[in-house]
Amino acid sequence: MTRVETKSATVGATTVDNQIYSKIAAKAASKIPGVGASSGGLLQLGKPRAIAGKPAATADVLGGTVAVKLKVGIRYPLSLQQTCEAIRQQVTDELVQFLGVSSVQVDIDVAWLHAVSANAGERSLL
Numbered sequence: 001m002t003r004v005e006t007k008s009a010t011v012g013a014t015t016v017d018n019q020i021y022s023k024i025a026a027k028a029a030s031k032i033p034g035v036g037a038s039s040g041g042l043l044q045l046g047k048p049r050a051i052a053g054k055p056a057a058t059a060d061v062l063g064g065t066v067a068v069k070l071k072v073g074i075r076y077p078l079s080l081q082q083t084c085e086a087i088r089q090q091v092t093d094e095l096v097q098f099l100g101v102s103s104v105q106v107d108i109d110v111a112w113l114h115a116v117s118a119n120a121g122e123r124s125l126l
Helices: 018-030 080-099
Strands: 002-004 014-016 056-062 065-076 103-116 123-125
Touching (some): 014 018, 018 065, 018 080, 080 103
Parallel strands (some): 065 103
Antiparallel strands (some): 002 014
């Protein structure tokens, strides 16, 4: 857990669990079009089937610095570089906005690509 200093007229400390940082990061990443969970099935253990769901995220906090690790699936043929940069920006913006962190590092593991086939409604994996 991480203590977050607050500037208010009242006295006390605010403690934010690392899971909160992870959940905010996963939700932020899922807002980027074409980004989703890294796997599918029951408990996220099966083969990827769709681009739905939030990416897996973990966060480590040291003072005002947060290191986030994301495992994502990305829709093909999106640019991986541009999509990952958009994920980093969105995650950083939301962690700064909601938790007031001063520094964010976002590491991204692209676990799979999701391609839409030529057949309408049929999807395949790369």
